[in-house]
Amino acid sequence: MRILNTIKYFEPSKGGMESVAKNLLIGIKQRRKNSKITVACNNHMKASKDRVEYYLGIKILRYRSFFLKSQPISLCFKSLNNEIKNADIVHHHYPFPTMEFALLKNIDALRKKKFIITWHANIQNSRWSWIERFYNPLIIKLLEAADEIIVTSPQLLEYSNILQIFKNKIAIIPLSFEPHNLTILPKELDQESIPKLLFVGKLRTYKGLMYLLEAINGLNVNLDIVGNGEEENNIREYIKNNNLNKVVHLYTNVNDEELVNFYKSSDIFVLPSVNEAEAFGVVQLEALSYGLPVINTNLKSGVPFVSLNNITGLTVDPANKNQLRNAILKLTSDKDLYNEFSKNAIKRSESFTNDKMVESYLNLYEN
Template sequence: MTDIKQLLYISPQFPAVSLVFEQNEMLGIQNSGVNITIASCRNSSCTEAHEFAIPLLKHVIYPNYNNIFLGFVLLLFRSPISLLRILTFTLIASINILAIKKNLAALLFTLGWYPYLLNKEQSFDWIHADFGKGTATVALMLSEVLKCPFSFKVHAFDIYDKSLEYVDFLKKIKIKCAILIFSEHEYGKQKLLEISPKCEKKIKVNYTAIRPNDFQELIPVLTSKKFIALGRLVSKKGFDVLIKASAILNNRGENFVVDIYGYGLEEQNLKKLIKINNLQEIVNLKGKYKNEQLPEMLKDCIALVAPSVIDKNGDMDGIPTVIYEAMALGRAIITSKLSGIPEVIKENINGYLCEPGNIEELAEKMHFLLLNPHISLKMGIEGRKLVEKNHDYITNAKLLLNQMNNYV
């Protein structure tokens, strides 16, 4: 057995504002002494990079469409069987006609990258993809043409989303061919075992990790009346539930403020909901934010609220990264009893768990912390302890790599 020295990391997009958890993992792998090459399936701009992820920019490659024909010819002569297999993978995946474009893109990425990756001074020891959909398909194909073992990590939509465009006819093939599969929570692991019960030995839990040193515990604010919510403005985040719970508290005459940071498709609907409930002076949509701004954003709040729900397509959060970050900053959490969240948020210890979509229950938990800020303080202390013990990005990256090293 030899340790991994060269790792190819397949990302849906690097850099991307919303993929903080992925960038933490990349940094952890790099800081563990592994040379990482990041293959981004979409072009991006350096302006999308969080400050902490800027050092990774020099390791990224983007789709190379100019080399697709060369990649095809090289494979035709060097490994026609592998070429046939990746073409077969594309045909199987394209049984879902709504996903033809994405699966064809995976093939083109593979062909376009092949000449470059083939000519690298050192070959890769491992290929790892973040998410189990398109990026895992790219990893499957690159694994075939480069003759290199691969793994992938699942989070949320790649397990739960039942919309037609995400129906994946390669799912069982990817699970069978991958050497390892990682889930960021035990709940996700059990869902994968329902699909492939014989693959228990290869499915591992590797929790999301953060950079604790970048999120020093904040000074407690016992006089705070502010709640913070963070994330993309999409249905599964449940921000409409938070607004409706705020309306209940406002109608009772409570003195409080809610700041919601993020952007997304639901922004206009949330603005309308705020207006309908006359909450313009209480609930504020604050727009985009950078990861480095979190300490400033949370410094005077009583708790982070993450009211996740299941959307109409069955999609839901795994464990939102902001929960870990808020715990690292010493803040209490009010969230949903959903997916893998109860694995890190323990009732009455480091936060509260509400039934998903239960507006009245959420309002009561918020009301209770407004009346009992000392409990919020205790929860924040416990949350910080948990993050330091179990969710350091370098420690978790080493656990990930140790699993891979067993198969190199």
């Protein structure tokens, strides 16, 4: 089985899509040792030429790129035609605009292969709205050529006019995580200590961290922020200007072992994202697996599908600091509710393991 995966970035680049693609391909390689897997992606670093690397038996083609409005643009897909010809299966991870144009250029070759598209996100970005007039018809043409279209949550299908056209060949395979080997008991809220909130992720505007900081200002809680990104300076400035240095702690360089300790020592996980750039929120799965109730936002994406409102946590409107504040107060004051959510969180996380995702895709690849 020869598989070509096309994705914007791949290991060691970090992110929800990259992590899931890595786990998927490693899982397939472990189960089908004779499979030949190639990944075509942008280079996550500045480079003067294309590079070929190998990672755990997986061939990686990294195309040199330049950036337009933070989006990677690559014109170096000359080798893609040969990669498609040599593959039995082509699996594309949408969105990746320049690769989508390259795939369309090879549409005749794609029609001779098993062609699968995983639709990770509905693009709802005002910066790129001008391009939709001619981009969407091209995406429809690509979707027409696909044998199967995978969405990662029911919400992606529900809120996409384009996907509604292809409902008859769409399946849902949620994103996943690698469960830890620890025995985790449900948490019990200790109302004698100061509640500890946790955020893990990139420090970007769409993550809504400024709303979270405003929500906790004046509350008797602590907040650990784990991650790095372009919003770091704004966050540090807010912390300083509002005298939150003893309340909010920012950690920008945390290894996997340290991250486990953050999950184990926290009480509530908060994902306050404000728009559908947060397509799924894989990090919620990690939090749920440690028994952390989650406060998330009611986006038209997979975010509220992962942690369920009033079952594993609370869901609030995006960009609403008052609702965030009230959700925090509710969870930290109602011990029975908190304990119930913690039990449900662990059980919910068991539905999203890598093994289940890999088996679903293998079944798709081979049948």
